[in-house]
Amino acid sequence: MSKDFHELDAAHHGAKLHLDEDSAPAIRETVAALVADRDERGWTHHLKNLATALNVEAAEVLEIFTWKDVGEPLSEAETAHVAEELADVLIYVFDMCAKLDLDPLKLIAAKQVINAPRHRGQRS
Numbered sequence: 001m002s003k004d005f006h007e008l009d010a011a012h013h014g015a016k017l018h019l020d021e022d023s024a025p026a027i028r029e030t031v032a033a034l035v036a037d038r039d040e041r042g043w044t045h046h047l048k049n050l051a052t053a054l055n056v057e058a059a060e061v062l063e064i065f066t067w068k069d070v071g072e073p074l075s076e077a078e079t080a081h082v083a084e085e086l087a088d089v090l091i092y093v094f095d096m097c098a099k100l101d102l103d104p105l106k107l108i109a110a111k112q113v114i115n116a117p118r119h120r121g122q123r124s
Helices: 025-041 047-065 076-100 104-119
Strands: none
Touching: 025 076, 047 076, 076 104
């Protein structure tokens, strides 16, 4: 595991990455609904367990592509399956963000600021 990482929102020590009144309403509502559903079920997942589950769900996305050639199109059923697995991935990501009081959209925006200079002029 790489120990080289960049602190997102270093100038504010992450303070601007939290879920708050500046977060998009749809994000706040989605996170609140996921938390309510989790609490209603009595689930008390710890971050380590959520990280493990996230990895399992991401592996299920990969499994759909295992025997496909690069650029080979997905069937309608495969596309529906990918969508379902991506939803599972997002649920775990959003649940982790909720537990850490982080806004996933703010995290993405902060990471794009870090990535921009690295990839300037590169196209794939």
